Amino acid sequence: MNEIFVAAHHYQDESIIREADLVADSYRLAVEAAQSDARFIIVCGVRFMAESVATLARPDQTVIHPVADAGCPMADMITREQAERAMERIAAATGKEAAPLTYMNSSNAIKALTGARCGSICTSGNAHKIMKSFLNGERSIFFMPDRNLGMNTARELGVPASETCIITAADLDSARQLPPARVYLWDGFCPVHRIFSPADIEAARNEYPGITVTVHPECDPEVVVAADSSASTEGMFREIDESSWGSVWGIGTEMHFVERMKKRYSNKKIIALHRSCCHDMVKIRSEHLDRIQAEIRANPDGPIQGTIHIDDEERDNARAALLRMVELTNA
Numbered sequence: 001m002n003e004i005f006v007a008a009h010h011y012q013d014e015s016i017i018r019e020a021d022l023v024a025d026s027y028r029l030a031v032e033a034a035q036s037d038a039r040f041i042i043v044c045g046v047r048f049m050a051e052s053v054a055t056l057a058r059p060d061q062t063v064i065h066p067v068a069d070a071g072c073p074m075a076d077m078i079t080r081e082q083a084e085r086a087m088e089r090i091a092a093a094t095g096k097e098a099a100p101l102t103y104m105n106s107s108n109a110i111k112a113l114t115g116a117r118c119g120s121i122c123t124s125g126n127a128h129k130i131m132k133s134f135l136n137g138e139r140s141i142f143f144m145p146d147r148n149l150g151m152n153t154a155r156e157l158g159v160p161a162s163e164t165c166i167i168t169a170a171d172l173d174s175a176r177q178l179p180p181a182r183v184y185l186w187d188g189f190c191p192v193h194r195i196f197s198p199a200d201i202e203a204a205r206n207e208y209p210g211i212t213v214t215v216h217p218e219c220d221p222e223v224v225v226a227a228d229s230s231a232s233t234e235g236m237f238r239e240i241d242e243s244s245w246g247s248v249w250g251i252g253t254e255m256h257f258v259e260r261m262k263k264r265y266s267n268k269k270i271i272a273l274h275r276s277c278c279h280d281m282v283k284i285r286s287e288h289l290d291r292i293q294a295e296i297r298a299n300p301d302g303p304i305q306g307t308i309h310i311d312d313e314e315r316d317n318a319r320a321a322l323l324r325m326v327e328l329t330n331a
């Protein structure tokens with residue numbers, strides 16, 4: 001049994017990827033890292049990823065996040081208090097409490113609220129399936145924090161724009177009554193994916209006729225509509241892997257992933273639609289990993305810098321929301 005398990009997100013730098021036991025998207029990171037036998041799990045990704053692993057890990061496992069301020073700007077765009085107030089406003093507009101459907105890219109406090117209100121977590125890879133199951137229910141959906149993933153998924157499922165409603169922080173302080181809607185969306189966004197534009201896609205199509213363009217669903221809806229497909233990082237990986245020799249791909253996601261795809265598939269032409277870096281992801285460097293591994297080996301029973309601690313009630317509720325996602329994904 002390995003004492004230490006290193007889990008890394010696809011957007012990490014190559015120096016981290018080389019050291020990792022698992023390289024995955026946020027869904028597989030949370031589910032598979034927590035299933036490892038190791039006593040110590042080091043999560044090389046942003047903070048919410050380490051929190052999710054810690055929420056699902058066994059009590060005898062220690063989950064470590066190497067750099068405390070490697071956070072996700074999108075996850076920080078909504079607080080628990082704002083989410084609770086938004087849900088009150090939705091209940092006032094619809095007469096019923098909404099079902100919270102929360103993107104994995106959120107704080108543990110928001111995940112815990114989701115679990116406490118019988119909602120679910122989703123990722124970009126399973127949002128379609130999970131939103132569909134919630135649309136079959138009686139409650140309207142409150143999707144947070146990424147308006148683009150929520151909007152793109154609702155559109156794919158045939159929800160007209162007129163039945164969606166974006167809620168901003170300013171709305172919580174205004175007297176405006178929210179309109180009734182099937183899907184309410186918090187106004188959060190990913191700065192890394194918001195950079196992509198339809199003009200990037202047009203430029204790629206002009207330069208490489210016949211190119212297949214795939215973008216992340218955190219991109220703006222007009223970018224997703226202009227692309228040939230939208231997919232999670234894991235989904236893009238599969239699409240490229242299964243494509244034919246010599247195929248040409250335009251990719252709209254974080255640049256470290258695109259650079260790795262270029263090196264890995266030298267028999268295919270892969271271009272970045274735009275070079276866009278998640279600066280939080282790359283705060284973790286190999287020296288941080290080396291330092292933690294040395295610390296564990298020197299004193300495995302001592303306190304390890306970067307250990308994630310989660311309050312019991314928050315863990316139980318966040319866990320319920322994460323397990324609901326797993327159950328709906330496997331249904």
Ligand code: SF4
Nearest residue numbers: 072073074190192278
């Ligand atoms: S790519 Fe976007 S959503 Fe992902 S961690 Fe970076 S800022 Fe957050």
